[in-house]
Amino acid sequence: MSHSFKEQSALVAHKRRGAGHVKGKGEGSSKMALQINIDNGGTLTDICIMDGEKVKKTKILTTPYDLSKCFFEGLQKASGVLYGNTDVKRLLEEVDLIRYSTTQGTNAICERKGPRLGLILNGAERNLPKLLAEHDRELFEALIGERIVFLNTDVVMGAEADVEVVKAINVLTAAGANRLVVSFDGPGFQNIEDRFKKVALRKFPRHLLGAVPILYGSDLTTDKEAERRTWTAIINSFLHPSMEGFLYNAENRLREFRMKNPLLIFRNDGDASRVAKTIAIKTYSSGPRGGMEGMKAFAKIYDFSDVVSIDVGGTTTDIGQCVEGKVAEARRGHVEGISVSFPLCEIMSAGAGGSSIFRVKDGHIAIGPESVGAVPGPACFGRGGKEATITDASLLCGLFDPTSYFGGGMGLDRDRAAAAVKTNIADPLGLGIDAALITMEKAYEAKIADELHRFTNISENTVMLAFGGAGPLNACGVAEQAGIRQVAVPQMAAVFSAYGIGACDISQRYVVSLDAFSAEELHEKLENLNTKASRDMFAEGCADGSYTVQASLVATFPDGRVATQVLQGEAVFPPAFFEADNVDLEVNAVKLLRSGGSRTAGVKALNPARASGSRTILTAQDGRITVPVYRLGNMQPGDHAAGPAILEEDYFTCRVLKGWRFVVTDLGDVMLNRED
Structure with a gap:
């Protein structure tokens, strides 16, 4: 096949057949697996269809006001790609897996769009809000602000609990909070939060319309570090409503079609689970994490030791790095630079994408983080948008053919684009349209290059992998400003993150802290987690024996050193761990679906490419010139x-800028190299 990862998808499909692919009853399939991978972005939703050895793709506009709408429009379009006509019923009868990833959490945090939260803390820890704000003052103000109530633990555990808990909740709801986070510090915080929960449920039973949703930090994690545990609860509570409403709605609609397997949600830790077993914070940057999985496979195929990636969507540019086959992962991951209690891939999201708003501030162009999204979209979409975006600038520079853009499914309006650029950029800067377009382009490329340097380590051997719908467009310009001489564009660049999630495992992961450091406590908690894993994996459709369970102890010592001991056979507490400040028991239950492909590819220039046409474009050096257009499919x-x-x-x-040369690889990907 002539596609860079088609061979891998065939191996993955084969492995699923041989490994007892999840089909509701844990039985294997006798045919090539059909799977639909959906990556929901702020502006566009990408769909990758893996039908045995065939890999196809399509895209639709995201409908942020109702994500279930674009979800099912995506399924309709996928069925059209597969069958030549729209037949969702047939698709859902035949599909083996639907995996879903999203940047909605990333976008919500980036744009600060979500519920107003209230925070209830231990009265003895009145310095905690200040410490929380030091992690990210602007984010803390946006999510919490002044909506904080302190309660002494002896009050919560005492006779006045009913009165004081009700007062605390009423104060916060009166201040505008529509979701609450309860996070107590100090010894016994779990017992205190359990006591608060019992009172709250008694006084505000969930069947009442006035019952405000409350999230308790200990419901998510027993992490003993109060700041990290509290931020984890805050971020999860902020992301939860939109994710819950959409995902359960989508899953219920899938059930109406009698789909044989549950919808799987791809998580930031690189695995997937069903909706009911997924927490919101683990969906943060799950779409970009799919791109990281794809980057690892791409680096292996081409034997790249150092790859940085720019995944440019409508709202953000997501940046990652793969060194010697590994992407950066942290046991205590980060959201907007804030440490949280769960492992997350280290992906940085910059508020600059194809739909990011360009404005003039103090005589200079400022980009994002606000985005026009899919509705109304860039001005050139003709949907009512009036702000200037890089998409408008690229159209006016001549880079797009309005008749073929977005697969020919969307016309572009030059006049609206010109009006937006003139009003928002050219006139405020005192420039003509062409000069304003060049200025916008350079500012955009410089912002992404700056973010690359801020988050990654670039060397003379670094290759930049450009993907996402807008990733390849300015890749050469970004690389020049970042000091990178080689750029790779996968053939599946437009849906690369959706493609990357196609080989994930199904898993459930658990972490509890040990208090007594005793064999008795270890055995008790290990037995409890093993029982929980068995129940949860059964709910995932995984029969006993079809998945593995691994338990480990992770110790953190006073000097910051972290040690891990895998538990095998009889679980024994290592004597050296008695010196640790904290010991966690981790249990991972994993249904293996990944395939370790060994495919490699060559890159060799053989024949001059034949142009499919020409286009007049605006350049910084030579003004408007006519250049050849090459269609990758030809x-x-x-x-x-x-x-x-x-x-x-x-x-x-x-x-492809002047001074750059491209070659199509053995597998249909594109390598670009700077010649000078």
Whole structure:
């Protein structure tokens, strides 16, 4: 096959058949697996269809006001791609797996769009809000602000609990909070929060309309570090409502079609689970994490030791790095730089994408983090948008063909784009339209290059992997400003994150802290977690014996050192761990679906590429010039050409700058190298 990862998808499908692919009753399938991977972004939703050895793709506009709408529109479009006509019923009868990832959590945090939270803390820890704010003052003010109530633990545990708990809840709801977070510090915080919960449920039973949702920090984690545990609860509570409403609605609609397997939610830790077994914070950057999985496979295929990635969507540019086959993962992950209690992949999201708003501030261009999203979208979409975006600038620079953009499914309006750029950029800067367009382009490329340097370590051997719908467009310009001389664009760039989630495992992961450091406590908690894992994996559709369970002890010592001991056979508490400040018991139950492919690819220039046409574009050096346009679908391995040029396919456009040369690889991907 001539696609960079088709061979891998075939191996994955084969492994699923052989491993007893989850089919509701834990039975294997006798045919090639059909799976739909959906990556929901702020502006566009990507769909990757893996039908045995065939890999196909499509895209739709995200409907942020109702995510279930674009979810099912995506399924309709996928069925059309597969069958030649829309037949969702047939698709859902035949599909083996639907995996879903999203950047909605990332976008919500980035744009500060979510519920107003109230926070209830231990009265003896009145300095905690200040410590929490030091992690990210602006985010803390946006999510919590002044909506904080302190309660002494002896009050919560005493006879006045009913009165004081009700007062605390009423104070916060009167201040505008529509969700509450309860996080107590100090010894016995779990017991105190349990006591608060009993009072709250008695006084505000959940069947009442006035019952405000309350999240308790200890419901999520027993992490003993109060700041980290509290931030984890705050962020999860902020993300929960939108994720819950959409995902349960989508899953219920799938049931109406009698789909044989549950919808699987791809998580930031690289695995998936059903909706009912997924917590909101683990969906943060789950879409970008799919791109990281794809980057690991891509680096292995081409033997790249150092790869940085830019995944440019409508609202954000997500940046990651893969060194010697590994992406950065933290046991205590980070959201917007804030340490949380769960393991997360280290992905940085910059508020600059194809739909990010460009404004002039103090005589300079400021980009994002606000986005016009899919509705109304960039001005050139003709849906009512009036703000200037890089998409508008790229159209006016001549980079897009309005008749073929978005696979020919969307017309573009040059006049509306020109009006937005003139009003918001050109006039405030005192520039003509063309000068304003060049200024916008350079500012955009510089912002992404700056974020690359801030988050990754770039060397002379670094290769930049550009993907996402807008990733390849300005990749050469970003690379030049970042000091990178080689850029890779996967053939599946437009849906690369959706593709990357296709080989994830199904898993449930648990962590509890040990208090007594005793064999008795270890055995009790290990037995409880093993029982929980068995129940949860059964709920995932995984029969006993079809998944593995691994238990480990993770100790943190006074000097900051972390040690891990895998428990095998009889669980024994290591004597050295008695010196630790904290010991956690971790249990991971995993249904293995990944395939360790050994595919490699060559890159060799053989034949000059044949242009499919030409286009007049605006350049910084030479003004408006006519350049060749190369259609990726018309080229063969080894085809090569030099810039300036346009390289495009249905769902992405790549501007090849002067001084750059590209070649199509053995597997249909594109490598670009700076010549000077």
